[in-house]
Amino acid sequence: MKTIIGRTAAAALLSLALASAAGAQEQGAGGGNAGGEHETATVHYPIEHPKHVDWTFAGPFGSFDPAQLQRGFQVYREVCSACHSMNMVAFRTLASTAGPHFSADAVKALAAEYQINDGPDANGDMFQRPGTPADHLPPPYPNEQASRAANGGAYPPDLSLIAKARTVERGFPAFVFDMFTLYQEAGPNYIYSLLTGYRDPPAGVEVRPGQYYNPYFVSGPALAMPPPLSDGQVTFAQNQDEDPANDVPETVDQYAKDVVSFLMWAAEPHMVERKSMGFAVMVFLIVFGALVYYTKRKVWATIEH
Ligand code: HEC
Numbered sequence: 001m002k003t004i005i006g007r008t009a010a011a012a013l014l015s016l017a018l019a020s021a022a023g024a025q026e027q028g029a030g031g032g033n034a035g036g037e038h039e040t041a042t043v044h045y046p047i048e049h050p051k052h053v054d055w056t057f058a059g060p061f062g063s064f065d066p067a068q069l070q071r072g073f074q075v076y077r078e079v080c081s082a083c084h085s086m087n088m089v090a091f092r093t094l095a096s097t098a099g100p101h102f103s104a105d106a107v108k109a110l111a112a113e114y115q116i117n118d119g120p121d122a123n124g125d126m127f128q129r130p131g132t133p134a135d136h137l138p139p140p141y142p143n144e145q146a147s148r149a150a151n152g153g154a155y156p157p158d159l160s161l162i163a164k165a166r167t168v169e170r171g172f173p174a175f176v177f178d179m180f181t182l183y184q185e186a187g188p189n190y191i192y193s194l195l196t197g198y199r200d201p202p203a204g205v206e207v208r209p210g211q212y213y214n215p216y217f218v219s220g221p222a223l224a225m226p227p228p229l230s231d232g233q234v235t236f237a238q239n240q241d242e243d244p245a246n247d248v249p250e251t252v253d254q255y256a257k258d259v260v261s262f263l264m265w266a267a268e269p270h271m272v273e274r275k276s277m278g279f280a281v282m283v284f285l286i287v288f289g290a291l292v293y294y295t296k297r298k299v300w301a302t303i304e305h
Contacts, residue, residue: 047215048197050168050189053257057264060182060279063272064265069100071236071248072262075255078234080159083151083225085139088160089266092133098272099265107133114138152210154224163187163260163267168218182275187267188260190216195256198227229255 056065073094076086091111094102102110111131116138119126131138139158141147148155157165167186170178177183193216201213201221211222229252239247248254265271 043221045220046168046218047221048193050186050193050216051196053185053189053192053260055185055188055261055264057261057271058183058185060275062275064099064261066099066101067238068258068261069265070102071238071254072258072260072265073100074237075229075234075259076159076262079228079255080259081137082140083147083156084159085141086137086160086266087139087158088136090134090136091131093269095133096269099269100262104133111135152224156225159263159266161267163191163264165267166190166218188264190218191263192256192260195229195260196252 056062056068076084091107094100094110095104095107111133114131114135114137115128116131116135117126118129121127141150144155164187168190169175170183170186174183194214197214197216198212199215201207205213205221207213207222211224212226213222215221217223231251234250234255236248236250239250268274
């Protein structure tokens with residue numbers, strides 16, 4: 001019995017050794033043909049880890065700042081909506097008290113500023129009509145092909161869920177602590193870093209025309225989105241009618257924070273509710289656990305064991 005096991009083990013080891021030797025040979029041949037290409041180490045993307053932002057919605061008691069979400073919506077509307085749709089967001093949700101908290105009248109007026117494609121009518125034709133609060137934000141392009149054609153072949157993704165759809169893994173040991181701090185800001189940190197992270201490519205890195213170098217992009221050194229934000233580009237409605245002392249800076253950094261907060265709200269409009277429900281459930285479980293423990297002590301107190 002012993003010898004049989006010994007032999008199989010030896011055979012397995014031998015075949016492993018042979019296989020790896022063959023692999024090494026293949027690699028050697030490939031490297032030779034490519035003329036020194038194997039000297040450049042594999043780069044892992046993103047080149048830089050996302051920056052950390054202190055979001056108002058972070059942690060177990062975090063919530064959204066309505067004024068910030070209103071500014072974020074303005075940035076989306078005036079800048080990002082030229083290329084990106086947000087198909088899942090209905091105008092009426094912009095009145096949510098846990099969200100941007102626009103007044104019902106403001107939402108109605110806002111929706112009416114958009115033309116919505118509707119139909120078909122009795123003749124089978126599509127037609128345009130002013131929007132209502134029940135409509136969803138209309139897309140900038142009629143279909144994906146049109147948006148690719150306008151963006152050099154790249155598809156600007158729908159932003160409704162993007163804050164939850166993109167993350168960069170944080171690795172050990174961060175992910176252990178993240179369980180306790182309820183860390184869910186990987187998406188927002190990533191998008192913020194992307195929006196504020198454009199720079200000139202370092203020497204030796206070539207970027208194709210129509211691509212823009214950004215070390216925070218998850219799938220390569222450059223992407224097809226030109227830097228969308230610049231200082232002073234959006235004049236915040238909030239800065240118009242209030243005391244100038246309360247003015248919010250009109251900078252790339254502020255625009256990015258505001259629009260990303262808005263995207264996070266859009267991706268999870270019930271986050272505040274979920275967190276407060278979670279807290280209530282934890283308090284309940286602790287009290288209930290204590291009650292069960294003392295009941296058990298009482299029940300077993302007079303029983304010999
Ligand atoms: C001129 C058109 C244009 C504008 C304006 C624009 N984008 Fe983009 N965006 C793109 C394109 C094109 C892509 C796809 C890039 C690629 O995959 O190479 C993209 C990709 C993205 C991505 C996904 C990146 C990833 O990891 O895949 C995010 C997030 C994003 N844009 C956010 C925004 C935000 C927020 C704004 C407004 C501040 C904005 N974009 C404005 C064209 C635009």
